[in-house]
Amino acid sequence: MATSIERANVTIASSGTTSTAAQVPSGKTLLAVVTPSALTGTAFTFEVSDDGGTTFKPVYKEATQYSVTVGTSRHIALDATATRAILGGSGANPTSVKVVSGSSEAAARTITLVYGIES
Numbered sequence: 001m002a003t004s005i006e007r008a009n010v011t012i013a014s015s016g017t018t019s020t021a022a023q024v025p026s027g028k029t030l031l032a033v034v035t036p037s038a039l040t041g042t043a044f045t046f047e048v049s050d051d052g053g054t055t056f057k058p059v060y061k062e063a064t065q066y067s068v069t070v071g072t073s074r075h076i077a078l079d080a081t082a083t084r085a086i087l088g089g090s091g092a093n094p095t096s097v098k099v100v101s102g103s104s105e106a107a108a109r110t111i112t113l114v115y116g117i118e119s
Contacts, residue, residue: 005114010022028088030115031083031115042071044067
């Protein structure tokens with residue numbers, strides 16, 4: 001069970017697919033995403049930066065890009081074996097994450113990221 005939960009919001013712009021970046025809290029992993037009441041895309045993938053937010057790379061689980069099916073107004077638990085790679089660091093190069101929608105969003109969308117300590 002996760003303890004010490006933290007949340008951060010990211011936004012996908014209208015007509016966009018990639019969200020703003022959020023810093024992953026030190027020592028925590030991405031546990032869940034909370035979707036808004038309106039959403040165009042039906043799947044999310046994730047991009048991670050471990051160089052302070054300069055370069056983002058897609059998250060893969062083995063040889064397959066990690067993807068989660070999404071819908072409106074949901075709290076979606078993520079696969080810990082995939083999101084373990086999204087571990088928050090500290091110092092000069094904190095870890096950052098972006099959400100990528102499978103479709104261009106019809107309006108700006110705010111997605112909540114839920115972080116914690118996986119157990």
